[in-house]
Structures are given as C-alpha cells and as structure tokens.
Amino acid sequence: MSEAEPLTEEQRISLLENKVGKNRTVITIVALTLIVILSVSFTILILKLLKADEPYVASSIFEQQVEVIESLKEEVKQQKLLIDHLTLTYEKSQVASFQTTLIEQEQSYQAFLSTMRLGMFDLAKMVQGSRTWLDIYNDKLEDAQDLSKERERSLNKIVLK
Numbered sequence: 001m002s003e004a005e006p007l008t009e010e011q012r013i014s015l016l017e018n019k020v021g022k023n024r025t026v027i028t029i030v031a032l033t034l035i036v037i038l039s040v041s042f043t044i045l046i047l048k049l050l051k052a053d054e055p056y057v058a059s060s061i062f063e064q065q066v067e068v069i070e071s072l073k074e075e076v077k078q079q080k081l082l083i084d085h086l087t088l089t090y091e092k093s094q095v096a097s098f099q100t101t102l103i104e105q106e107q108s109y110q111a112f113l114s115t116m117r118l119g120m121f122d123l124a125k126m127v128q129g130s131r132t133w134l135d136i137y138n139d140k141l142e143d144a145q146d147l148s149k150e151r152e153r154s155l156n157k158i159v160l161k
Contacts, residue, residue: 106152
C-alpha cells in the first residue's frame with residue numbers, strides 16, 4: 001500500500017483497534033505502577049509516623065537508674081546479713097519478765113482468795129445460821145483458786161527457746 005492510496009473503512013477500523021489495544025495496555029501498566037508506588041509510599045509514611053525517633057528516657061538517665069538499683073540491691077544484701085546475725089535476747093527478756101509478772105499476779109490472786117476464804121469462815125462463826133452460804137461460796141472460791149493454780153502451772157511450763 002502506498003501513501004497515496006486511501007484506506008478503506010475496514011482498514012481504518014483495524015488500525016484504530018490496534019492503537020486502542022496498545023493504549024489500553026499502556027494505561028493499565030501505568031495505573032498498576034502508580035498503585036504500587038502509592039502503596040509503598042503510604043507504607044513508608046506510616047512506618048515513619050509509628051517509629052519513635054527519640055527514646056522516652058535518655059540512655060544516661062537509664063544507666064544512672066541501673067547503678068542506683070544495683071547499689072540498693074547491695075544494701076538489701078547487707079541488711080539481710082545484719083538481720084541474720086541479730087539475736088532476739090531483748091524480746092526474750094521481755095517475755096521472761098512478762099511471764100514472771102503473770103506468775104506473781106496469779107500467786108497474789110491465790111493469796112487474796114485464801115484470805116477471803118478465812119475471812120468468810122470467821123464471819124460465818126460470828127453470824128448464826130450462815131453455814132449454807134459459807135458452803136456455796138466456799139466451793140466457788142475453791143474453783144477460782146484451782147483455776148488460778150492451773151494458770152500458774154501453765155505459765156511455769158513455758159520455756160524460752
């Protein structure tokens with residue numbers, strides 16, 4: 001075909017269809033390339049926004065805190081050693097004196113109950129017809145005195161370790 005010859009209608013349509021097919025392919029490739037470039041750009045932008053550029057605490061401050069923590073750990077170890085070597089003699093002596101005081105109180109309570117029993121007996125001799133109330137109260141005094149003696153025995157059994 002020469003340049004001078006006019007093209008037929010079918011030839012023109014065929015040429016136009018070829019150009020449209022090539023244009024469509026080129027546009028598709030360009031569109032896919034733009035989509036890939038945009039997605040990569042958005043991904044990089046999001047990663048940069050989420051990335052913390054500076055640490056929350058300066059590393060020098062963090063190192064200082066680590067040194068403080070280590071020194072405190074050493075102090076705790078030393079305090080634990082001191083606690084292990086302490087004896088509880090002071091507390092034991094308090095317990096011993098408290099035990100002695102309680103035993104003395106029980107003994108004075110028993111002496112009071114004995115004196116009270118003697119006084120009731122003398123009073124019963126003075127008042128006629130008082131044998132019944134003397135027997136009733138005498139039993140109660142004996143019970144109280146027995147309980148006091150039992151408490152004294154249990155206090156005496158306590159041995160300090």
